[in-house]
Amino acid sequence: MGFERFGSKSFTSQAKVAEFVDYLDKGELAYTKCRTCSQAYFPPRADCANCLGNDMEWIAFKGNGKIVTFTHTMYAPTGFEADAPYTIVVVELDGLKVLGRMNKEVPVDTLSVGMSVKVEIVKLPDGQVTYEFLPA
Amino acid sequence: MPKDVAVVGVGQSAFVRGYPGSIRELAFEAFREAMQDAAITVKDVGASIVCSAPEYDKQRTPSGLIAEYLGLIPQPTFIVENVCSSSTSGIRVAYSLIKSGLHDVVVVLGFQKMSEITSQDSQERMGRGADIMFESPFGTLMPAYYAMHARGHFSKYGSTEEDLALIRVKAAGYGVLNEKAVYRKAVTLEQAMEAGPVCSPLKVFDCCANADGASCVILASADKAKEISKEPVYILGMGAASAPMNVTGRSTFSGLDCAKLAGQEAYEMAGVGPQDIDVAEVHDCFTIAEMMAYEALGFAEPGKGPELIRNRETYKEGKIPVNVDGGLLSKGHPIGATGGSQVRTIVLQLRDKAGAIQVPGAEIGLVHNIGGVGIYGNVIIFGR
Numbered sequence: 001m002g003f004e005r006f007g008s009k010s011f012t013s014q015a016k017v018a019e020f021v022d023y024l025d026k027g028e029l030a031y032t033k034c035r036t037c038s039q040a041y042f043p044p045r046a047d048c049a050n051c052l053g054n055d056m057e058w059i060a061f062k063g064n065g066k067i068v069t070f071t072h073t074m075y076a077p078t079g080f081e082a083d084a085p086y087t088i089v090v091v092e093l094d095g096l097k098v099l100g101r102m103n104k105e106v107p108v109d110t111l112s113v114g115m116s117v118k119v120e121i122v123k124l125p126d127g128q129v130t131y132e133f134l135p136a
Numbered sequence: 137m138p139k140d141v142a143v144v145g146v147g148q149s150a151f152v153r154g155y156p157g158s159i160r161e162l163a164f165e166a167f168r169e170a171m172q173d174a175a176i177t178v179k180d181v182g183a184s185i186v187c188s189a190p191e192y193d194k195q196r197t198p199s200g201l202i203a204e205y206l207g208l209i210p211q212p213t214f215i216v217e218n219v220c221s222s223s224t225s226g227i228r229v230a231y232s233l234i235k236s237g238l239h240d241v242v243v244v245l246g247f248q249k250m251s252e253i254t255s256q257d258s259q260e261r262m263g264r265g266a267d268i269m270f271e272s273p274f275g276t277l278m279p280a281y282y283a284m285h286a287r288g289h290f291s292k293y294g295s296t297e298e299d300l301a302l303i304r305v306k307a308a309g310y311g312v313l314n315e316k317a318v319y320r321k322a323v324t325l326e327q328a329m330e331a332g333p334v335c336s337p338l339k340v341f342d343c344c345a346n347a348d349g350a351s352c353v354i355l356a357s358a359d360k361a362k363e364i365s366k367e368p369v370y371i372l373g374m375g376a377a378s379a380p381m382n383v384t385g386r387s388t389f390s391g392l393d394c395a396k397l398a399g400q401e402a403y404e405m406a407g408v409g410p411q412d413i414d415v416a417e418v419h420d421c422f423t424i425a426e427m428m429a430y431e432a433l434g435f436a437e438p439g440k441g442p443e444l445i446r447n448r449e450t451y452k453e454g455k456i457p458v459n460v461d462g463g464l465l466s467k468g469h470p471i472g473a474t475g476g477s478q479v480r481t482i483v484l485q486l487r488d489k490a491g492a493i494q495v496p497g498a499e500i501g502l503v504h505n506i507g508g509v510g511i512y513g514n515v516i517i518f519g520r
């Protein structure tokens with residue numbers, strides 16, 4: 001299995017970082033860190049732009065994050081119509097930033113920049129896997 | 137202050153919803169106007185650069201088709217694409233072609249016929265203008281990204297939805313005067329504030345409309361410009377920069393780093409500062425984009441952009457008139473044509489031919505054109 005299982009709709013089939021999906025299957029959201037120069041990356045990368053190396057280790061995010069910014073969209077692109085409205089959020093987690101959605105049950109008027117959130121892995125009925133955020 | 141390359145002709149089609157013609161015919165409308173403005177023939181043209189975001193085109197490799205229809209065969213032609221900033225990137229390439237001595241006269245033709253696909257499919261394509269591996273699977277879309285910047289600006293500086301609404305009120309007021317704009321109705325503060333939500337905190341009137349349109353900018357070497365043009369407008373400075381496409385790589389959500397860097401580079405090359413700019417066209421695909429441009433370009437200190445619009449300093453009579461042609465908010469935003477349209481407005485201003493929106497005595501003008509949500513930033517400074 002490759003990267004096509006990430007998200008309710010993936011636009012990429014093969015990727016060297018497809019292990020990202022294996023971590024989601026294990027219930028973890030993971031990033032990569034260069035073993036040569038210690039640069040950490042989210043989104044995860046197979047190659048290090050800092051030292052040109054490719055010796056990466058996978059590390060699961062731990063703990064809670066903080067909302068950096070968010071928006072509640074009433075409209076959705078083709079392929080996501082059934083999901084709207086939904087809240088897109090950027091969260092700072094373990095010193096990195098992560099983009100995702102808030103859990104749909106969380107009212108947008110309860111959110112604020114700086115608010116504490118936790119990540120949760122979501123397994124969709126069709127076998128796809130993704131993650132979302134919930135108030136911590 | 138270099139004066140090596142000049143604009144000698146500008147043209148623009150009307151920006152409309154559902155242009156009743158093909159892309160070649162749309163392109164010709166802008167081309168005809170620019171060629172008549174420059175008063176040259178196709179034999180004078182050394183090369184053409186066609187600027188368009190190709191995902192809207194059913195025509196594959198449109199530069200060949202467009203150049204043929206414009207009569208610019210057998211001269212070299214190629215496409216330059218940087219989504220919403222395609223045509224100012226085309227101008228940057230034209231500048232280097234001319235300054236290198238390869239060509240004397242270069243046509244930069246930007247076009248987009250967005251109505252060939254539905255608005256929803258258009259959003260889907262724009263969503264894929266983000267990182268398709270790690271952003272698009274969440275159903276991201278252009279207004280959502282700018283909305284997250286609005287939230288970032290609000291939370292850092294205390295700016296408000298009303299500050300953004302005031303920007304739309306200004307744009308709409310000038311849009312009424314622009315015969316080539318797609319939206320030509322005034323918008324009151326109340327209407328802007330009560331409009332339906334799109335992506336919070338952005339509402340309907342915070343967003344520009346898709347449109348079909350074409351723009352054409354003809355550039356020439358200084359020597360050639362003096363020979364053929366009574367009123368050349370020179371490129372005094374240019375800056376360009378990029379930023380991470382995936383917004384998680386950005387340093388801030390209260391501004392666009394690529395715009396700031398491009399602005400600094402352009403000011404440095406031109407040897408001028410923000411206080412020297414008489415009139416500016418900034419990339420206001422959303423109201424928040426204009427607010428961030430005020431600050432990126434140094435028209436206001438970071439966080440002080442709201443004061444500029446509250447005090448009407450960016451109106452025609454203000455300290456730094458911005459988007460007095462109605463901006464993208466009124467004109468519409470036909471991706472590949474947008475930057476060329478901004479340049480046209482500034483060139484007309486510097487020639488003292490801008491009619492009802494003329495800023496009296498304008499000598500130095502600035503264009504700020506952004507591709508994607510701050511992926512690509514181009515700033516060009518023009519002078520007489």
Ligand SMILES: [Zn+2]
Binds near residue numbers: 034036048052
């Ligand atoms: Zn490294």
